[in-house]
Amino acid sequence: MVWRRLRIFIVGIYLISVAAAAVVSLIDGSVKPLWLLAMWFPLVDMAPLPAREGVIAVMAAMLVMVSVAKSWMLWQVFSVPAGGDRPLGRRVVWLRRLLYLAVADALILSAALGTVLSEAVAGALHWLLWGVVQVLFVLVMVRASRGLRGAALALAGLNLVVGLPVMLEEIPADPNVMVFAETPWVEAAFVLLNLAAAGWQILILFAQRADGRWTPATVVVGWLALAQSVAHPIIPMMIARYVPGVTLDFIWLVGELLVFHTVWSARSAHELTAPPQPVVEVEPGGLSSRGRAAVALAVLAPLAVGVQAEEKARLTYGGGWEGRSPWIHGGRRFGDTKPQDREKAFLCHARDSTRGTPPMFPDTLPDQYVLAYGRRLCELPEGKDGMDILREAGSSREVWRADGEALVFLCPGTVAGRNPAELYSDAEVREAEERFVAEGNARCADPWPELRGRRQGTAAYYLFEGGGYSIYDVNDDPEDIAGEGGKVVTAARGSVHVSTVTENTMMCMTVKASNTAPPPPGKGWNHLGTVRVLSRSGSLGVPAMPEGGDTGAGRVLPDLALKGKGRYRVRVYARDLGDADRYNEDYVEEHLIVVFPDRSGG
Known part of the structure; x- marks a missing residue:
């Protein structure tokens, strides 16, 4: 009798709660209470759907079905045990x-x-x-x-x-x-x-x-x-x-x-x-x-269940929700992939739908067909797209780009002939980046050795899209300053922004900190501007490029706030080293930055 009453009580309370939550869900448009009762864990966030109309009602109906199934399960679990x-x-x-x-x-x-x-x-x-x-x-x-x-x-x-x-x-x-x-x-x-x-x-x-x-x-x-x-x-x-x-x-x-x-x-x-x-x-x-x-x-x-037909579409390497691939989500490169895993890596890339574009091949296409189409893409001459092959395979992609990071796992020799870096391991990529930065730093020398700053340094500076760089209090939040009113050098509080002629390339940069205002440099330098800046923490400098980054100084440059907290003047000079082509890979621009305490009191 006790078991029977307990079963009726538990299942009854559960179904009443589910019914109440279903009504609430339909009234306020939120399935979270019903989800919690049906699934027994909270719904943190609902994934977005292409069409929202009717989604709440459909999900609420499915949650009610789940709740009915679980109520039957609870009824069975709390049944009176057979006696003896x-x-x-x-x-x-x-x-x-x-x-x-x-x-x-x-x-x-x-x-x-x-x-x-x-x-x-x-x-x-x-x-x-x-x-x-x-x-x-x-x-x-x-x-x-x-x-x-x-x-x-x-x-x-x-x-x-x-x-x-x-x-x-x-x-x-x-x-x-x-x-x-x-x-x-x-x-x-x-x-x-x-x-x-x-x-x-x-x-x-x-x-x-x-x-x-x-x-x-x-x-x-x-x-x-x-x-x-x-x-x-x-x-x-x-x-x-x-x-x-x-x-x-x-x-x-x-x-x-x-x-x-x-x-x-x-x-x-x-x-x-x-x-x-x-x-x-x-x-x-x-x-x-x-x-x-x-x-x-x-x-x-x-x-019979586990061993399936050779031609059947395999679901192991799906791209979107099925699993976390080390090649897609972990960024594993060809050089870090075992030879026996290369086809698996290509299949992960070919079915990847996590980057905002349709997958290279539809999920319903068997793995063997995907590999065969991939090898046909490998055989295409350089410069020829593979849209005909993708359309034949049933791909929903509208444009094709030479996806070397995927094809390298099928035809490394072909891809290496076009871009050898695709074969690198992570360690080799880091070594190549460090070598590239070191070579850039070696090409830059102090353009004004006659002026010996109390602190000084020279480095290659790598510019990103749009060019420009900032000098700021590295222990404070930098101000987001853009060039205003046609000015090349602008400042606000603890941050200075300098516009550049070039972008997506490197330039040479020298910084010098002095106790007093130095004389202007020699012939060929253009005075871009002098601004005042406040160091609230006693630090001021140009940030170095972080590991894996694409903009910043090629080495750590010194702190330019000689006197600690306070106001400083930042004077920026620039000179042209050649044809100022904004897309020239060779550096054509050099900047000289001089920082000294602001004693004006203004």
Whole structure:
């Protein structure tokens, strides 16, 4: 009676809350309360959809469906356990406890543990729990043949022996980097473990049917749970591929509808207390015909699901939501990619849809076709676009650009002939950048050695789009100053902005700090302007180019605030070193910056 009342109370309160949240969602246009009740975790932000009209109603309807499925799950979980006054064996007692623990894990524990434990540790605990459950499940069967029990125990042992090392495999610190690409054996091990788990459940369902303690309804739910485990990774992918405008929020909703495994675990635990049927001896020397059929199905069915046709579109390397690729999200280069992973890298690039443009090839195109089309693109002569090939492949791209960072993984020799840097590793890129900056610094020398500043320095300065640079208090927020009223040098508070003739190139820059105003430099220099600036923290300078940056000084230049906090005058000179072509790669402009204390008091 207590269990029945508890079940009615829990499910009733849940459904009433869902109904109220659904009404609120339709009134104020927000599904967050309904999402929390249906999904059991908060909706932080809904992904944008191409068309918003009707989206709230559709999502609310799906959330209600999820809630109904979960209310049925809760009704089953809190059902009155099948009773019996007979004593239960130790294995049965422990199996019931662990099955209920598995149910609690599915309902709430996994989410709670995820907040205090790492993903690897939480996954290992979950795998250990189910590994022990699988072993005990086999041991409590009273009508299973020795062959069936042996096969099921072997699969359970495989899950334990192989599964724990896989789950404890170190997960990268960067959550955007996919672990499978770092350790390919983990990917293969997961496939093996999923096949073993499916095979184990097939054997257990045959054993449950013959045992007599479990009702036919429980066995049916078990088969639905098995179908769920096969369909779960496939259904979201199919929805994402064939339903236009679908978002990750809707994909999560579909996954939450699959509650059969939790219900099967709960019903299996409830009915373990039922009296077993009399043991039927199996003829020695082999399996019964039913046992042989069970073992054959346990072996062949997972293989039929796991091993697919060569021409079928593979979903492993999808570009948008499926996983975090180290080549797309981690920026891994050709030089850091193992030879056996190059085709995988190309497929990631070819299916990438995260950069605001359609993928190079449609997601429905099989991997083999994508690789073949990619190699045809590699064979195109330089300067010829590949739009004909992309249109033939069904691409939705309207324009094609020579995407060397993708094709390099298929035809490195061809791409290297056009741009050798595409073959570099990250370390080689850094070395090349450091070498380029060092060469630029070496080309610049002090243009006014006669004036010895208290602090001084010379460096190449690398200009970005639009040119110009700033001198500011590096310990303060720089002011965003643009050239005003045609002035080349402008200032406000702690920041000075200097416009330049050139852009997207380098120029030479020398800075000097003196205690007094120096005389003007020699012939050939143009005085661009003198401005006042305030150093509020006692620092003033030109910023160096950060690692991986594209603008700034090629080396660290000295602090120009000789007297610490206070006002300074900044005087800027420039001279032309040749044809002032704004797009000339050789430096044609040189600047001289002199800073000294402002003693005017104004």
